[in-house]
Amino acid sequence: MGEHVVAIDVGGTSMKGALVDRLGRVSALERRPTGRSATVVEDIRRFAGDLIAHGDAAAVGIAVPGLVDSVANVALYSANLGWRDVPAADFVPDGVPVALAHDVRAGGVAEGVYGAGRGVTDFLCLPIGTGMAAAMVLGGSAYAGSRGWGGEIGHTPVWPDGEPCACGQRGCLENYASASAIARRHGGGLTAEQVVAAADEDPVAKRVLDEAVEALGIGLATYTLLLDPALIVIGGGLAGAGERLLAPVRAALASRLAFREAPPVRATAIGPHAGMMGAAILAWRAAGHPDAGSDWS
């Protein structure tokens, strides 16, 4: 039995990987650029191999964007990374046990096992970054939909006659409330977190933040009415804005609900490593430890 697992979170521009032991301790953390198209699967396999070379890995967990079939263990599709139907085994050296997961849902698994959703079986985990996709944890598992396309909350139409989105639809939530949308709509060269922080003095920042918050209130109200979550966890880069973002989001959500209470809205407890740590938990499960992570902090 290995002393640790290898966990890799593959993002659109960079990937990070590390060794994670049975107590959740991270070592050998490394970040590499994500190669494009032709070499990306090979690059991930080399990254996994280099981490395995540290010795004694029980299994590998890999979190990837796009469409993932976690039952068949196949990466079905990623527009950004240019792959289609890649079996999990292709991401690791021959003969290594591997668990494959969707990156956002892996983050939801980690939040549920030892993060902000610990002990909660039904919650929404919403990382807000360049885009916005959700992990819907339902009855203790991250639900992917009928074919793995579930959780596209960033493209739900909050203002159906609103601004055109790059996806081809109109009024999509992420067009107003993603970190990249907030920075773009402000237009002053600030990061989204800086826009949120500047809202008290900068009227443009205030207008952009107010619209992002209103859009989130509408989108989260719809999610709440449909799926009745016990909790909403906000993660991703924008969670760094803390209560300056969360307090008005709570108010906007409550104002959209008349006959039922809003669920609590909390920031991620794990932060930007949630996807990688979820991949580690899934790797430990694949190595025969179903309770992995429950004693992590």
Added chain:
Amino acid sequence: MGEHVVAIDVGGTSMKGALVDRLGRVSALERRPTGRSATVVEDIRRFAGDLIAHGDAAAVGIAVPGLVDSVANVALYSANLGWRDVPAADFVPDGVPVALAHDVRAGGVAEGVYGAGRGVTDFLCLPIGTGMAAAMVLGGSAYAGSRGWGGEIGHTPVWPDGEPCACGQRGCLENYASASAIARRHGGGLTAEQVVAAADEDPVAKRVLDEAVEALGIGLATYTLLLDPALIVIGGGLAGAGERLLAPVRAALASRLAFREAPPVRATAIGPHAGMMGAAILAWRAAGHPDAGSDWS
């Protein structure tokens, strides 16, 4: 072992009950007014007792509106019927085995077992009647949310700055697209089904139908993006309008989706008895027949 089960579907103004045998054959079908507040639980118990008196019932299934905890077998709350925390056993004579379910989710169970969703594990079942609540069948089971409040699609805000709804929110889907909203917004004394049928000649009917269809397109697009259903089943009274409603709804849904396909949209295969037939299936399951309904038609 009984020859049949007793199935009762309790609605806001009337309830219907029947005997249903192992082959899904219905007999002794009867409709009674739903008593209010003080006597309603007693009225249901008497109805169940009268049906049991036909002889040899294996179990009773009861479908009710409001909030239901199907695990604890308790009717938690109904604003219309005025009850709170009624154990399932209170709805039947002493010692009779009973299964309790939410009415809309019971209908979703029936559609999934032998109706329009037969063989489909992940679908939306949306009866359109006086109001609009959804059965969300996820991974083969009707999902109720963290506390039984899930499926309130009728109160999701399709136009967030739209008309005020009786619920206290604005722009709710059912404010535009429920059968009662369609009849009310037309204002000419027609039923919703008649409004749909008149749309070719009557410009007011056409405008009301167009807005209902647009609202449904937005609400179903949001559901599709979040939950990736393999199928959408439209039921309730308005399903009687058939392709005059479903064809434009399909087009409206597709027009709101840019990067993924729309799921098929079909009419209920069971019709207005879906809730009662779902209660019958759940009663047969409670009597030890987990496959009940799979050979019904």
